[in-house]
Amino acid sequence: MDTQHGSDEAAFLAAYDSRAYTPTAVTVDIAALTIRAGRLCVLLVQRANHPFRGMWCLPGGFLVPDEQGSFPALDVAAAARLALETGLALDDAAHGTAALRTQRVHIEQLGTFGAPGRDPRMHVISVAHLAFAPDLPDPVAGPDTLAAVWLPVDEALAFDLAFDHTDILAAALDRARAKLEYTTLATAFLPAEFTIAELQGVYETVWGERLVTPGFRRKVHATPGFVEPANEMRPRRGDKGGRRAQMYRAGAATLLMPPIISDETRQRAGATTDEPRQDPRA
Amino acid sequence: MDTQHGSDEAAFLAAYDSRAYTPTAVTVDIAALTIRAGRLCVLLVQRANHPFRGMWCLPGGFLVPDEQGSFPALDVAAAARLALETGLALDDAAHGTAALRTQRVHIEQLGTFGAPGRDPRMHVISVAHLAFAPDLPDPVAGPDTLAAVWLPVDEALAFDLAFDHTDILAAALDRARAKLEYTTLATAFLPAEFTIAELQGVYETVWGERLVTPGFRRKVHATPGFVEPANEMRPRRGDKGGRRAQMYRAGAATLLMPPIISDETRQRAGATTDEPRQDPRA
DNA sequence: CGAATAGTGTCTATAAGACAATATTAG
């Protein structure tokens, strides 16, 4: 019928008017989770501008090109937004990805939210991301924000966040809890070296339930590449003595087989009557 | 600092220039999977227009408002694109969602692909969707396509699809295989009534591996709400006799606990050296 | 020693995988 990629395609591209096909704006937002003082926390910022001025929301912003007119990849844009608020981008002004990598921050795409009316200005879809971070320094407010804090997620969910960011946060929690079951990402909440007890604490904090120590240890050690021993011992943690713990580093494995399953997940087996949460995109 | 949602927010919105924040276009694409003649197939269309004219790709198109200027939700837009190519929208011209629902087609968001340069016209991000469908009638080419076919996925992956649709298709296959493990979505590939052997066939087709019948049946029946018996028997399938099979309908459960795990997944446990596929967003 | 924290052993009920056996139907 036609040669593909012919020279008339070049002519077509030269005459193309991109303005006719951009009725929708794109933002990139990020739900960054960390554990502080035994509580699961999310990074929130207070909006300095309209709309929703003064309200809290997840860090993010419009997807825009750099000075040369080239666009970043979506996860890079998300990392840049996170770096902007956590002050980790100081040594990498372009985008904080490298700085975040050295901090072993995990970033993945969560989903795209495009419910009509979620933004009062115009039709805006948000490509939401999810980050797991070890305990980072206190955040600093970025240029478009009045403040930035790590807030426990249960408090954040009770807040009235701007846009549909409460939905995004709820989806992020669902995803985070599920990911701990079948990946090794729990280590992303910890510093480079940690003890098995601290790793168990990550699961208990994120899932909000106690685990049995022997079973947990057995599963961790039965998964090759989950953790590998480091040549150090943890100095005592309490004030009244106690055996010192072996320290470990994250191994090369990324998938847990078999998974470490939470009680909540196991109980879904019997819960056939109530429909589980649908995909949270609106 | 300021009352939130004050009247000056209304003034701000009135003066807002939306053109300044829309440098990126949004498309919605859909990887629709079905099983035909024992093979996993994907719906492909041949492009009628530039760019990539004459090449094959997944159904999709720009996210645009309707005549009243209101935008559809993302999954509704994806369903409409699927209906446009499969001819299922005939009784629902606005968007084929209702027609697809009666056909029990499952649609979920797969992920958003935004690698720089993935579209030669301008910066375009694609919100990719995944659909599971029972054996549908042959597709009919839509207004912007020269042809539409159900193609076996192994052949489709060998094709040079337009844009980055080969990446999207690969991600769709990964997701589909994983979803069969822990959800009841295998039934979405079958008509309303089916036998256990046919259900097992769905798993074997999608995973490309044989399962042991007694173990499979036990797992299916051990999961409450996975299938429920229908009051019919399947007429004989072969030509030389044989016991007639009990027929079943999909039950109310959506999550499989414990999951039905493929050999491939189980073998990932020992494969600690090779990094598994990263998240496929570019 | 006793208290506190870290780590291991063991026992039992359940589940998985493999294989054999039984049931139903057409010719």
Add this chain to the structure above:
DNA sequence: CTAATATTGTCTTATAGACACTATTCG
């Protein structure tokens, strides 16, 4: 009957959960 398809039973091995026990360190 035999062949073909559907369905169930059984046996062995592996795993999960619970609990008790041992190990190390400090005051």
